[in-house]
Each structure stands twice: as structure tokens, then as C-alpha cells.
Amino acid sequence: MTQTGTGAPLAPLIQAVGATLLGVLAGDVAAARRVGGIAIHDPHDLAAPPERAVVLGVGVAGERQVADVVRTCLSGGACALVLRDGTDLPGAVAAEAAAGGLVLLRVAAGISWSQLSVALSTALDRETARGRRWGGxxxxxxxxxxxxxxxxxxxxxxxxxxxxxxxxxxxxxxxxxxxxxxxxxxxxxxxxxxxxxxxxxxxxxxxxxxxxxxxxxxxxxxxxxxxxxxxxxxxxxxxxxxxxxxxxxxxxxxxxxxxxxxxxxxxxxxxxxxxGTHDQDRRRRFVGALVGEDELEAARSAQELDVDSGCVYLVVAEPVRSAGADLSARGLDRQADVLHLQLTGVSSRAIAAAVGGRVVGVLPVEAAEPGGRRAVAAAERFAQSVPAHVVVSAPVKGSAVKGSGGVFAAWGDALKALASVNRSPATASRAAVVRVEDAYLDVLLHEVGEKLLAREPALPTPVSRLLDYDAEHHTDFAESLVVYLREFGSVHDAAQALHIHANTMRYRLRRLSDICGIDLTDHDARFKAMLELRVRNLLA
Incomplete structure (x- = not known):
């Protein structure tokens, strides 16, 4: 039983039936032959299935039978073979099918073969008719x-x-x-x-x-x-x-x-x-230009997006990589859809798009507050749906595209705040939402640290001398100093944190003071050591 047609790509047919109901077991869907019809496997018919057919493997079970049907489909030039979910599929047979250009699919339990046949036939008719009518x-x-x-x-x-x-x-x-x-x-x-x-x-x-x-x-x-x-x-x-x-x-x-x-x-x-979708796609293209370096393009984009007056927030998101987020272009577009949905709950003029591996939302509001609080609330709802680090910029007057307080400056600050969230052990591997102003001090400390470490020739400081001593003698006095400062100068608490005796802790503090010349009884000296350790990312 076969339904023929002029042909359609396999991918839209799978999408039409539903990727959760019809999944891929083996083979390259994108490179598959165009579908010419739907055929049902008949174990009593030894003839090969029609060329370019999607073959429904009704009753196919057991490794040997699966292998036989796969080879029959390959010899007939079939496009795909559908097996019932849970059917035994040897790895060698799957590899043989993929090498021959045959896509193996699985249909979910609870879906009858007759339902699947009608759904695929209808989808095939729709796809081929769409190609003839619209072709676009x-x-x-x-x-x-x-x-x-x-x-x-x-x-x-x-x-x-x-x-x-x-x-x-x-x-x-x-x-x-x-x-x-x-x-x-x-x-x-x-x-x-x-x-x-x-x-x-x-x-x-x-x-x-x-x-x-x-x-x-x-x-x-x-x-x-x-x-x-x-x-x-x-x-x-x-x-x-x-x-x-x-x-x-x-x-x-x-x-x-x-x-x-x-x-x-x-x-x-x-x-x-x-x-249709053309206006939305057009608006999305302006988001990248809005945060770009070309001042004229940014000004034009602000006008096109209708954010050149009033107040604007940027909401910039970066998926948490350890959470297994989809970082493909398609995945980022979907995340932009989610963010757009959240932001349009605040303003119908909001827009979101994927820009440079991140998702960027542009949220126009009437006033900085309560607009800022609503922007943060929308960002938090987004982060609950998509594990991501999300930064909400400082408010920007829509007309101030460049310079301090402009969109480009807000974009730069947001990227620095994102980098700070990524560096922090407390937030690196989990979803987090921060406002730029809350991350501003961490950003400044990081910039100070970069200047400190980049200076040539390096100037020795008490902390650098201690780090050099540890590296040369394979000791860990710097760790003892970090813990001591983190425990607010309490010898007892620091010793407990390091699982050592309090007297051992006191000895270490005396030794490290002798090594690097720091006076731990001096509040100013302790503060400078803490600050340097912080910018060196040792005191997180």
C-alpha cells in the first residue's frame, strides 16, 4: 500500500508528525533522499519497497528481522524505515543503514500504525502542495x-x-x-x-x-x-x-x-x-546593530525599534554551559523567543534576539522605576525556564545611543557583569540574575587585578612574595592567610576550617608574617592583603 507524491524533504515530515512522537534512531535526516511516498512493510512480499518511500515496519521485531528489512530497504532505495519504539536494533545494523543513506525512525508507544500512516500521508501531501503553491x-x-x-x-x-x-x-x-x-x-x-x-x-x-x-x-x-x-x-x-x-x-x-x-x-x-513573521524578523535584525559600534547604525536601529525616546533596559542572557543548554543558532533563537515572551509581558514594544552567542532583550519602559523591577522579574522568570546568567543593565535614555549612559555603554557594562558572574564560583554553574550596579564593584576589582598582574616589571607586594614562596617551597601559607581573613581574623574559626589545631594556626600566621612582611595586627595591612587576594581571585 503506497501513496506516491512529487517528493518532500524528510525533516518537515518528522516535524509535522512531531519530533516527540517520531524520533530518529540512526542516519542523517538533513541528507536523506526526498520522500516519494509512504509504504507499509509486507513480510509476504519479497519485492523491495518503492524508491524514496518511508517504510512503516509493521510487525518487524527481533534483531534478525530488523537486519533483513533494513537491507531490503537499502536495496530498494527507500528513504526511511520506521520501527516501533523498543525494537531491538543492533549497532552494526544501524551503522549499515546510516552508511547507505537510510534513516531509521522510531514511533512512540501508543501511536497506531494507521494513525502514523494517515499523519505522514497528510503531511506529505501538505508539504508537496506547499512547494507547488508557495514554493517559498x-x-x-x-x-x-x-x-x-x-x-x-x-x-x-x-x-x-x-x-x-x-x-x-x-x-x-x-x-x-x-x-x-x-x-x-x-x-x-x-x-x-x-x-x-x-x-x-x-x-x-x-x-x-x-x-x-x-x-x-x-x-x-x-x-x-x-x-x-x-x-x-x-x-x-x-x-x-x-x-x-x-x-x-x-x-x-x-x-x-x-x-x-x-x-x-x-x-x-x-x-x-x-x-506573518517578516516584521518580527526585521526588528530582530536591528538588535545586533543597536548594541554595535557603528553609531549611525545604532541610532537608526533605535528609531526602527521605537526605543529612541523614554527609557530602555537591556536584558542580556548567556546560557549556563554546564547545564547542557542548546548553544546552536536554533537553540539561541528559541531562548530569544522565551525572553521575548517574558519581556512583552512588561511592554508590547520589547524585542529579543540572539546576538554573538548570547540572547539580548531590549525593553522600553515609561520610567526607570518600576521599570527596572519589572525587568528583573521578567529576567528571573526567564532564568527559571532557561538556565542562564542574566544581567539587567542600568536604565538608558533611548536617545542616548552613544557615550556614558548610552546603549553601547550599557551593553559593554552588561558584558563585563556577565563575565563577573561566570567567574564567581557561587554562580558559574547555576542560573543567576544580577543588575549591572550590583556587579559593578566586582567588575572594577577584576579590572584592578588585570592591571596588577599585567604590570611590567612586577612590583613585589606582601601577597606576591607569599605566593612566590609557596610556589618555590611547595607550601600553602597563602591558603592559611585566605582562610584567616575570610574568618574575620579568628584563629579558632580559621583552624577549624583548615582542620588543624589552633596553635598550628598561630604558628602558620607567624611564619607567613616573617616570609612576606605583613603585620596582621594592622587593620590597614589586613585590608590591603584582603583586597589583593580578592583581585587575584583567591579570596572569592
Missing amino acids: PERVNKERSLSDLANALAATLHAPVTVEDLNSQVLGYSDNQNLGDAQRHETILGRVVPSKYIEKLRRAGIFERLYSHDEPVLVDLAVMPELDVPRVAIRIASGQYVIGSIWVATATPLADIDHSVLRAAAQRAGELIDS
Whole structure:
């Protein structure tokens, strides 16, 4: 049983069905042959499957049978083979498939072969028709941008999200649909809410309530007992017209959900549905120029972004690398979507974009306060969704693009503050949100330390003499000094921290005083030693 077509790339078909429902086991999806049809494996038919087909491995089980079917697909020039999740797949067979250009996919448990066949056939028809009708990016970009928006909202609410039109057709959805229930899977596969659920929602008056106001509506299990997870929905409007809705599958009580985030997502979805994505993409390109060194381009970007008056905050985020964040261009764009969603809850003119491996948000506000507090709150919500170091700049007057207090200066200060957060052992490996002014002293101390260490010839100081002695004699007197100063000059507490006797600690302090010439009874001498150790990053 085969459905033929003019051909479509494999990647959009996987995306259409849902990456959480149809995953890649082996092979290069991007380099795969264009899909020419959908075929079902028949163990009684010895003929090779049609060329460029996606073959559904119905009933294929066991390592030997898997190997035989893979080789049959390779000989026939098939594009991909779909196996049931949990099927035994020898590593050598996976490698053989990948080397021959055959992509191996797995379908999640609970998805029937007939459902998958219909979903893939529908997606193939849609992709090939799209190529003929539009042949270009506008429709594709719109759908992908709505899915990007759904992913941003899903990351914020930790729940699967769909964006639907007035006919309950799915316009976009988040990647985490594996967190949803069987009803949500059915919706994603068919790209439309099943009619039986639509009718039940209509009889319960859900659509009437949903479309009558801009507040979220709860669909609980009392209304829809067949659901495993309740739904929270909010309408999407363009002006006075309702054009769709956003649906979140979540057990979180409605009162505990941030309504401003939902409203911001609905507003953004309305903009995408109503006018496409080109204006948003255009605005994002101006963010990099706004914080760049070209004064004329920065001034033009401020005008284009409508931030050349009033007050502006920069919110600059850098993913925590140890947290396994996606640092690819696509991953950073998604993080920009999440930040944009948070910032538009403060101002509809906010924008966020990936710039140089970081995510940069531009937040225009009416006044520095409470604008600053709201910027920090939005940054904290972002950091809860995306493990990142986030810096909120000092307020900038939109017209002051250059010079002290300008956007370029604020950008430079934010980068220095980010570097300070990355250096600190307390924050290097976890999400953190700081304001530039809170990190300013650490930044200054670091700059002093750089000048101290870069001086040629180096000037000997008590601390440098102690460090040189330790390096030459393999001792650790500098550590004893650090702990002593950190414990505010308490011999008893320092000895406990080092797990030594108090008399041993007193001996070490006398010895290090003799070695480097520091008088630990002198408050000024102790302060200078502490400051130097701090700038040398020994006293963190």
C-alpha cells in the first residue's frame, strides 16, 4: 500500500508528525533522499519497497528481522524505515543503514500504525502542495514561528502547548507533546482537534466563554472527564476580531499560572497569524546593530525599534554551559523567543534576539522605576525556564545611543557583569540574575587585578612574595592567610576550617608574617592583603 507524491524533504515530515512522537534512531535526516511516498512493510512480499518511500515496519521485531528489512530497504532505495519504539536494533545494523543513506525512525508507544500512516500521508501531501503553491518561506515561516512561540510558552509553563485557529486546526505546537495525554497526541497527529471533543467543548459553553474575553479559561476533568490532563486556554484576537486560541495541557491550578505570560503569548500569536513573521524578523535584525559600534547604525536601529525616546533596559542572557543548554543558532533563537515572551509581558514594544552567542532583550519602559523591577522579574522568570546568567543593565535614555549612559555603554557594562558572574564560583554553574550596579564593584576589582598582574616589571607586594614562596617551597601559607581573613581574623574559626589545631594556626600566621612582611595586627595591612587576594581571585 503506497501513496506516491512529487517528493518532500524528510525533516518537515518528522516535524509535522512531531519530533516527540517520531524520533530518529540512526542516519542523517538533513541528507536523506526526498520522500516519494509512504509504504507499509509486507513480510509476504519479497519485492523491495518503492524508491524514496518511508517504510512503516509493521510487525518487524527481533534483531534478525530488523537486519533483513533494513537491507531490503537499502536495496530498494527507500528513504526511511520506521520501527516501533523498543525494537531491538543492533549497532552494526544501524551503522549499515546510516552508511547507505537510510534513516531509521522510531514511533512512540501508543501511536497506531494507521494513525502514523494517515499523519505522514497528510503531511506529505501538505508539504508537496506547499512547494507547488508557495514554493517559498512565508507560509512555512509563519507556521514555524507559531511553533517557536508555542515552544517559548511551553518552556515557561513547563507544559505542552498548541496554537489553534477558529476551526480547531493546529497552526503550531511545542516539541514537548510527550508530556501531554492521548487526546493531545491524537490532535497533533491529525493537525486538528477531533470533532468529538470539539462538540463536547461547544455543548459545555467553553468556546463561548473563551472567545468572550481576554482572560484564561480552565477546562477541567469535570467538563472533559476523558482528558488525563486539564487544559487552560486563552483566545487570540486581532483588534476586535477573535482569530484563534492557545491551549496548554497542565495540571497547574489556574490561579498559579502567570496570566500576563499567557496574554503576551496570545498577543504575539495574533501578530504572527495576522501579519506573518517578516516584521518580527526585521526588528530582530536591528538588535545586533543597536548594541554595535557603528553609531549611525545604532541610532537608526533605535528609531526602527521605537526605543529612541523614554527609557530602555537591556536584558542580556548567556546560557549556563554546564547545564547542557542548546548553544546552536536554533537553540539561541528559541531562548530569544522565551525572553521575548517574558519581556512583552512588561511592554508590547520589547524585542529579543540572539546576538554573538548570547540572547539580548531590549525593553522600553515609561520610567526607570518600576521599570527596572519589572525587568528583573521578567529576567528571573526567564532564568527559571532557561538556565542562564542574566544581567539587567542600568536604565538608558533611548536617545542616548552613544557615550556614558548610552546603549553601547550599557551593553559593554552588561558584558563585563556577565563575565563577573561566570567567574564567581557561587554562580558559574547555576542560573543567576544580577543588575549591572550590583556587579559593578566586582567588575572594577577584576579590572584592578588585570592591571596588577599585567604590570611590567612586577612590583613585589606582601601577597606576591607569599605566593612566590609557596610556589618555590611547595607550601600553602597563602591558603592559611585566605582562610584567616575570610574568618574575620579568628584563629579558632580559621583552624577549624583548615582542620588543624589552633596553635598550628598561630604558628602558620607567624611564619607567613616573617616570609612576606605583613603585620596582621594592622587593620590597614589586613585590608590591603584582603583586597589583593580578592583581585587575584583567591579570596572569592
